[in-house]
Amino acid sequence: MTLLDPLIWLINGVLVIVYVLVDHLPLVACLPGLAWMVVSSPVEQRTWAFVVGSIVLSATALVPPPVPLILLAMICVGLFAVWLDRFGPSALRWRVMGGLALYSLTALGFTAYAAYVSRLDPDIWAGVLAQGEAASVVSQGRAFLTTIAVWGLWIILPLGYLGMLVQGMLVHPPLKAAPSDLLFAIRSRQVSPPGTRGNDGFDL
Helix, strand or coil: CCCCHHHHHHHHHHHHHHHHHHHCHHHHHHHHHHHHHHHHCCHHHHHHHHHHHHHHHHHHHHCCCCHHHHHHHHHHHHHHHHHHCCCCHHHHHHHHHHHHHHHHHHHHHHHHHHHHHCCCCHHHHHHHHCCCHHHHHHHHCHHHHHHHHHHHHHHHHHHHHHHHHHHHHHCCCCCCCCHHHHHHHHHCCCCCCCCCECCCCCEC
């Protein structure tokens, strides 16, 4: 043992941590956004937000690419939508968490199914779902069903999530300020009569 050995061990330990973080970069990148959603949620929703965050992190860690990157993109888009929405950010945040939970559970379910099916002979797998000639047809279509599931996981569900966010943001017309700010301005008599501009710049 030399005097350089402790330093070499320290460097090796740091490198191992760096390699693990780089290998799980999407998971690490998801942490700030999920933490913000948990902290910013109402108290009565915080437990559910934590559960959803745990499910999302599990999917990010266990499901093969590109699902972790898709989840990261969904989180970023959801956070941007919540930040942009002035009318009901809390309700939209709840939609974001619901969409993330649904996608993560679907991804975990498909991963478990794919791992199970990969160990089965196509004929045995088809026998579970059908009998006779129908089993032969099902056996030939296993690859096709898997392809459809992958398309749904990679394209259809993320687009549905995006559509849900757009619908949630466009359900109300855009406002110049948050409803609470408008109400405060009205109650404090800072807003002029309808058709005029008040001291705060809001129009009624």
